[in-house]
Amino acid sequence: MHDDVLRQAKHTYQERCRHDVSEGKGITQSLHFIRGDLIKPARIHFPDVEFGERVTARGQQRTIDLARLETHSAVVGLLLGRRTQRVALSRARREVRRWQRRQLCSVDYIREWSQLLAGPVPALVDLLRADTPTATRLRQNSPFWLVLRRH
Structure with missing residues (x-):
């Protein structure tokens, strides 16, 4: 019986995480009611929660x-203006x-931006x-920040 409750709690928590991620809310630490019992997800280790956190982090990035x-x-x-x-x-x-x-950044960035x-x-x-x-990678380390700041 205890295993069934834990399995159901895990399933419910995973579904809640998927829903919250798809709604753009990230992973919640809210409490879930399973068959009248209050289960705190923080007390149960669910390895799949890491997946939800990764999905959230990727969405934020x-x-x-x-x-x-x-x-x-x-x-x-600016580049199209005469x-x-x-x-x-x-x-830039x-x-x-x-x-x-x-020597403020990788030689690769310097080479690529110079070219x-x-x-x-x-x-x-x-x-x-x-x-x-x-x-996307090059915009993360762009020489145009100074250009934008002055315009």
């Missing part, structure tokens, strides 16, 4: 990544040189607009 994508849309506007393009590229290149001089900033603007614009793993 996705929100951050989409915000960075939206922020870089403003950079795209008067603002030169200034935006100059400031200066920032990458600062990273290199002070992008030296290349054709349409390729840079395409990258800043892209919702790809590479674009």
Whole structure:
């Protein structure tokens, strides 16, 4: 009987976690009623809760990544403007040189951003607009923060 109650509690908790994650609420620590008994999930170890926490963390990271994508849309506007393009590229290149001089980030970021900033603007614009793993990774460490701060 005790195993049945625990199995039911685990199932109910997993369902609640799935529902809360799908509703964007994350994992709750609320109390659940099973057959009239009050069960506190914190007292029962459910390895699958880690899955729910990972799903929540990924959702939160996705929100951050989409915000960075939206922020870089403003950079795209600057890069497409005749008067603002030169200034935006100059400031971004200066920032990458600062990273290199002070060893502020990975050599990979410095190399990739240096190549992008030296290349054709349409390729840079395409990258800043892209919702790809590479674009997302590069936006996490972008030399354009200074450009955005000043505009």
